[in-house]
Amino acid sequence: MxxxxxxxxxxxxxxxxxxxxxxxxxxxxxxxxxxxxxxxxxxxxxxxxxxxxxxNRETLVLELYRHGVQQIADTASVLLETMEPDRALRAWMDHLARFAMTKAGLAEAIRQALSTSSGKAAKPGHTPVTEAADLLLRACEEAGTIRPGVTPDDFMLAIAGLWQLSPHDDWQPQATRLLDIVMDGLRAGAPGRRGLSGGSGRL
The missing domain is CATH 1.10.10 (Arc Repressor Mutant, subunit A)
Structure with missing residues (x-):
């Protein structure tokens, strides 16, 4: 046995x-x-x-949220192993958009879990996601493919529009446009761009 x-x-x-x-x-x-x-x-x-x-239900719902946060965080290092830093960052942004829609879809379940937990449970934080963003931003900065000095807080504020989209609508085209605009802004003024030929640093 x-x-x-x-x-x-x-x-x-x-x-x-x-x-x-x-x-x-x-x-x-x-x-x-x-x-x-x-x-x-x-x-x-x-x-x-x-x-x-x-x-109980609260344990399940909050673990769903934690699990999603950790998955999106872990994806950053995986992408960096297989792509150039700026491409990895842009791909990760797509993963983050899907996570934002998942979070929106679970919003009511999370609200119910927190309201019935009698203060014993707290909504998990975004620390792993912020750390993953920092990892990607630093890799891009070292490669010279984004403007220097961008912080994780800057980045999260720039993509905050993702959390305004509805998971029940056709959110993907709008998310793609938003993230492309953010990525173009990050690449503007990047020191390494002067050495690129034929637009090789673009998606």
Whole structure:
């Protein structure tokens, strides 16, 4: 019989947890009051497994938010490994737009979770996302592909329009235009641009 520390058990438990989060994201974005039993059923896990991972609705909703924040943060270093810094930054901005729409879709579920937590839970912060933005901005600055001195706070203010878009509308074309404008502004005055030929630094 497999022991409790068997890697296969840990792997199965992780898959169950990720599957619950995946289903919960879809269902709670559609309806904030979706029953937890329905989420467990669609995720293909038993009630015991579900509640071992997420004892209540508040725990599930806030973990969804934390999970999304960490995913978008982790994407930054992955993109930098495969792309030039400015291209990695622009690609990451698209990921951030999708996260903004996910957050908007979960807004009511998050509000309900916080209002019923009796002050015991707090909405997770954006620190990992801010740190990821800083990583990308510094890489771009070192490469000479954006104007020097841009801070993560500057960047987050510049893209704040993303949070004004509705996930229920055709938000992608408008987000693309907004992010292209921001990216053009970041590239304007970049010291490395003088050495580029044929527009090789553009998307």
């Amino acid at each position: 497999p022991q409790r520390n068997d890697p296969r058990l840990r792997s199965d438990a992780q898959r169950n947890r990720e599957r619950i989060l995946e289903v919960a994201l879809t269902e709670l974005s559609r309806a904030a009051d979706t029953p937890l039993s329905a989420i467990a059923k669609k995720a293909g896990v038993g009630q015991g497994t579900f509640y071992r991972n997420f004892p």
